[in-house]
Amino acid sequence: xxxxxxxxxxxxxxxxxxxxxxxxxxxxxxxxxxxxxxxxxxxxxxxxxxxxxxxxxxxxxxxxxxxxxxxxxxxxxxxxxxxxxxxxxxxxxxxxxxxxxxxxxxxxxxxxxxxxxxxxxxxxxxxxxxxxxxxxxxxxxxxxxxxxxxxxxxxxxxxxxxxxxxxxxxxxxxxxxxxxxxxxxxxxxxxxxxxxxxxxxxxxx
Amino acid sequence: xxxxxxxxxxxxxxxxxxxxxxxxxxxxxxxxxxxxxxxxxxxxxxxxxxxxxxxxxxxxxxxxxxxxxxxxxxxxxxxxxxxxxxxxxxxxxxxxxxxxxxxxxxxxxxxxxxxxxxxxxxxxxxxxxxxxxxxxxxxxxxxxxxxxxxxxxxxxxxxxxxxxxxxxxxxxxxxxxxxxxxxxxxxxxxxxxxxxxxxxxxxxxxxxxxxxxxxx
Amino acid sequence: xxxxxxxxxxxxxxxxxxxxxxxxxxxxxxxxxxxxxxxxxxxxxxxxxxxxxxxxxxxxxxxxxxxxxxxxxxxxxxxxxxxxxxxxxxxxxxxxxxxxxxxxxxxxxxxxxxxxxxxxxxxxxxxxxxxxxxxxxxxxxxxxxxxxxxxxxxxxxxxxxxxxxxxxxxxxxxxxxxxxxxxxxxxxxxxxxxxx
Numbered sequence: 163x164x165x166x167x168x169x170x171x172x173x174x175x176x177x178x179x180x181x182x183x184x185x186x187x188x189x190x191x192x193x194x195x196x197x198x199x200x201x202x203x204x205x206x207x208x209x210x211x212x213x214x215x216x217x218x219x220x221x222x223x224x225x226x227x228x229x230x231x232x233x234x235x236x237x238x239x240x241x242x243x244x245x246x247x248x249x250x251x252x253x254x255x256x257x258x259x260x261x262x263x264x265x266x267x268x269x270x271x272x273x274x275x276x277x278x279x280x281x282x283x284x285x286x287x288x289x290x291x292x293x294x295x296x297x298x299x300x301x302x303x304x305x306x307x308x309x310x311x312x313x314x315x316x317x318x319x320x321x322x323x324x325x326x327x328x329x330x331x332x333x334x335x336x337x338x339x340x341x342x343x344x345x346x347x348x349x350x351x352x353x354x355x356x357x358x359x360x361x362x363x364x365x366x367x
Numbered sequence: 368x369x370x371x372x373x374x375x376x377x378x379x380x381x382x383x384x385x386x387x388x389x390x391x392x393x394x395x396x397x398x399x400x401x402x403x404x405x406x407x408x409x410x411x412x413x414x415x416x417x418x419x420x421x422x423x424x425x426x427x428x429x430x431x432x433x434x435x436x437x438x439x440x441x442x443x444x445x446x447x448x449x450x451x452x453x454x455x456x457x458x459x460x461x462x463x464x465x466x467x468x469x470x471x472x473x474x475x476x477x478x479x480x481x482x483x484x485x486x487x488x489x490x491x492x493x494x495x496x497x498x499x500x501x502x503x504x505x506x507x508x509x510x511x512x513x514x515x516x517x518x519x520x521x522x523x524x525x526x527x528x529x530x531x532x533x534x535x536x537x538x539x540x541x542x543x544x545x546x547x548x549x550x551x552x553x554x555x556x557x558x559x560x561x562x563x564x565x566x567x568x569x570x571x572x573x574x575x576x577x578x579x580x581x582x583x
Numbered sequence: 584x585x586x587x588x589x590x591x592x593x594x595x596x597x598x599x600x601x602x603x604x605x606x607x608x609x610x611x612x613x614x615x616x617x618x619x620x621x622x623x624x625x626x627x628x629x630x631x632x633x634x635x636x637x638x639x640x641x642x643x644x645x646x647x648x649x650x651x652x653x654x655x656x657x658x659x660x661x662x663x664x665x666x667x668x669x670x671x672x673x674x675x676x677x678x679x680x681x682x683x684x685x686x687x688x689x690x691x692x693x694x695x696x697x698x699x700x701x702x703x704x705x706x707x708x709x710x711x712x713x714x715x716x717x718x719x720x721x722x723x724x725x726x727x728x729x730x731x732x733x734x735x736x737x738x739x740x741x742x743x744x745x746x747x748x749x750x751x752x753x754x755x756x757x758x759x760x761x762x763x764x765x766x767x768x769x770x771x772x773x774x775x776x777x778x779x
Contacts, residue, residue: 196406327455334553394757
């Protein structure tokens with residue numbers, strides 16, 4: 163009889179286990195959006211640097227081959243935008259209408275060209291779209307501005323030093339006879355964060 | 368043996384078989400369930416929320432103030448190439464070229480909760496991209512120097528003298544920038560060597576993994 | 584969501600509290616399933632009692648299935664779980680020494696404390712021996728260190744080695760477990776019954 167009691171207990175726990183899994187599976191909702199590209203591939207893509215489009219290149223290609231995507235706010239867009247540009251500001255990417263639109267463009271023959279106030283701005287959208295699996299997206303490396311009642315766009319050289327830093331520094335130092343000494347601060351010691359997973363209590367029976 | 372006992376014994380025997388069957392059934396369920404692609408890092412919705420916020424930016428003035436006051440919580444990371452880094456960089460910066468961002472040797476500098484990590488490059492583009500990747504992987508305390516070194520040179524090293532019509536604050540800011548510029552080496556005497564930013568040798572400390580202990 | 588502690592859902596400081604609670608539950612289960620008896624434990628070697636095998640195999644199967652379901656349902660990120668690094672030769676040699684100790688002493692480290700807790704003298708003697716063993720190992724560590732650190736294969740699992748889908752591996756593993764239960768029952772029926 164004792165044995166029977168024991169198996170009863172096992173059965174109860176087994177049924178509970180089964181029930182929990184069942185409830186989990188039934189109530190499970192697949193996440194609507196997942197990143198398709200992992201960070202390593204994205205980094206690879208960034209280093210390749212072929213996802214930019216300079217303004218000259220942009221002007222030379224046929225408008226039928228691309229779709230312009232304006233990622234600025236609706237307000238900025240209303241003031242002025244490039245011809246035939248569609249406005250999906252970055253935070254609206256997951257709204258129903260833009261999801262539909264983007265899905266229709268996903269990996270089609272047309273290139274999606276993203277632009278914003280500056281390339282940084284467009285970059286957020288690009289990073290998002292690329293990691294979501296859009297391969298045919300490019301950034302327009304240009305600055306856009308609305309001044310004097312006109313929408314203006316000008317080329318923007320990415321990561322180009324404005325001056326030769328080392329030279330300027332040298333010149334600046336020698337130009338005036340200021341006696342201020344540069345305080346050398348001692349380099350800080352950096353201890354990278356310990357991975358918590360490396361210290362775990364040992365198991366055993 | 369009574370008959371009743373026999374039937375009960377039979378149930379007990381069967382019960383183990385049923386339990387075994389349940390176990391195999393559940394395990395088979397794992398194989399049969401439709402697979403879907405798992406998300407690496409944070410969910411896209413949260414990614415966007417973080418990406419559109421401008422909280423990640425730190426201005427050159429704020430950074431200059433932090434360096435001058437020797438804020439111990441700041442960790443500067445130069446995202447440019449090694450060559451550019453050797454020519455010029457900000458004081459005490461560590462060089463992690465963008466392409467090495469996710470290397471095991473460097474990830475420990477980015478993924479940490481002790482320092483405020485400030486990423487910079489010539490402008491804020493590389494730094495921003497690095498930030499986005501960090502954001503995706505859920506790293507905390509990452510910041511981007513707004514405008515990068517170009518902005519640094521425009522504001523701290525060569526500040527523009529404000530117009531007469533500008534408010535008082537503009538002049539105050541100008542004075543601060545001028546003073547900061549001196550701190551960072553503008554107008555140092557000729558005899559002195561170039562203010563070589565102290566460079567750090569990155570020593571990668573591999574923590575010895577703890578061996579398994581005990582166990583049955 | 585989980586793992587709860589690395590993801591900050593439970594503060595790290597609770598680590599030890601939770602460890603103590605789990606440890607108590609573990610000790611209770613060990614004692615409740617009779618693991619504080621050295622005869623029961625040694626039974627698996629002589630073929631008259633396979634409770635040890637059954638309990639540990641079942642717990643492994645149930646937990647791996649549960650974990651992978653949680654992973655599937657997005658409650659847990661299986662890649663964040665800690666995998667003990669494999670030191671191949673150290674594990675083989677250590678396992679052999681441990682096996683001899685298990686057979687001779689009738690306890691494994693955890694159950695010896697379980698036995699000591701209910702006042703078994705053999706368990707207490709076992710613990711004394713265990714402590715001496717730890718002391719000797721610590722003193723001789725300089726000589727043993729090359730072995731201790733050698734052939735580190737890193738944080739690998741069977742799934743990595745065999746390069747198959749973890750789900751299939753779990754199914755096969757479950758079938759193996761049940762097969763071993765059936766086999767052990769068969770062995771038990773052949774072996775002379777021992778009363779203890």
